[in-house]
Amino acid sequence: MLSRLPVVTRCLSLAALCAAGPVAALQLPLPPPGEDIVGQVQVIKAKYEDTFADLGVTYDLGYSEMVAANPGVDAWLPGTGAEIVLPTRFILPPGPREGIVINLAEYRLYYYPKGQDVVYTFPLGIGREGWGSPIAHTSIIAKTPNPTWTPPASIKAEHAADGDPLPNVVPAGPDNPLGPFKFTLGTPGYLIHGSNKKFGIGTRTSHGCFRMFNNNVLEMAKMVPVGTPVRIINDAYKFGISGGKVYLEAHAPLNDDGTPSVVDKHTAVINAMLKREDLANNLRVNWDEVRDVVAAEDGLPAQIGEPGEAPMVTSAPGDLLQ
Template identity: 75%
Template structure:
């Protein structure tokens, strides 16, 4: 079986960039042409008081991606000395590397500054059950610091049914659900914004908008101008090339309503691989590893294939058996 990438324990330079307590994204250099992976996984030791919510805030990671990367670890009481994997290595999303790219299945935003060979990445909260976030192409049409919030009638009715009467306008400040900044999108009714609750980033908690940690949205506000293109996708399976090998990153598929999907995962992952012209035919794929990655949904890049030329007496696989 092909092994997963070796975990880099306490990679000090990266830890410094993902500064403790800051939740700032890191600026990563884009890989060379033909390469698709950025960042480096880390392993840290939990302190007694640590929770996944705290660690996510500290390292700019979402709650569900922390859960996925650490199966079997208690999210609320990992315990002092417990080894915690920080999933800070990413296969870049498919498609053009420009502007803002949001991958719903990943609960993550990527930003490619124009004219720079770098990428920023941020954890996101997305639409919850019945309020799925949209898919499509749009742009940043407005940037608003210290926004007020005018709850739509549908949200006011939802809260009223639970005995919570919302005001018609919520002023800017620490109680504002939009946090300290919002980006208006060309899709009517949808925003990228901060939050007055740090818990929920990296989860399905919003009414369709995209929530960020407050200092993340302020950082992005300094980087992304009005007019920045925004591409929203829903890709649970990301394939990429690094070091001449093919890697797979698997997340839980989401349906159009924002719920975990019951799609045929095996068919979905094969169809996604086939979209990457040349990968399937030129590589020797370890399908046992592919099955394991798809089943685990840990959200971390795993090597699944090597060039046929590197395997003695090997030929490209013509048939997939699950």
């Protein structure tokens, strides 16, 4: 039987959360071998003119993750002096730390430059309902500055039905929905690109491609070579180790096509844990804390256990995660 661990408070003090301020990009040092968490949560006080969309541009955060980390706060008018949590602490995605990893459930991209002990991470817009983004292992096959856009017939038909006909070719420039740069993926029909819209990063807003803030895609353009591997996953629950403790990060689950999902969370959490073979056979879990983390779906890593002698994890107690 697993011993009870003390429940870890999810709302840390301001002193523990506050950081030095915004940075141009989320470039974070990789943790030591055997550890998985990067960055730190920040808390700021909103100004009158602040919105989640504007703060996302400043702090490299997407709209959905800002909303999830700040339940009950008005995303468009937080109010002067309102405390805003910036979810800039991440459990790295499972699997190899190489190339680009996109996690649909996070609306987030991770880039591991070859030969460097850092990771860059950026928010993404992904495919909306009916135009899901793929789960795939692929690569960057081309890089194109100032791209033109040739709308496919399906998108032209959709716009025409809405009374907004598109030209056969949209030239490069401020009205081009691909923004100032595009990466072509080996999966036919899919791109990573900028955008001509200020809003939509961190939401299901595209026709399946991956949208980035323009400053982010231009920064990636300088770093990411053709041939870089790209792994696209959909992990709503990520487990990781830091400082001898085990953490869980939970997001709202999506179907494989990037649409909202109604899942058996009990099974999904156990399956995510079993992906970590180093934990499945050696983990003492506070299931009450797991339940709280899964219920919150706030994207903030929280301690749920510690390594220790325990039977192989194949189930959670009763209906704990229902």
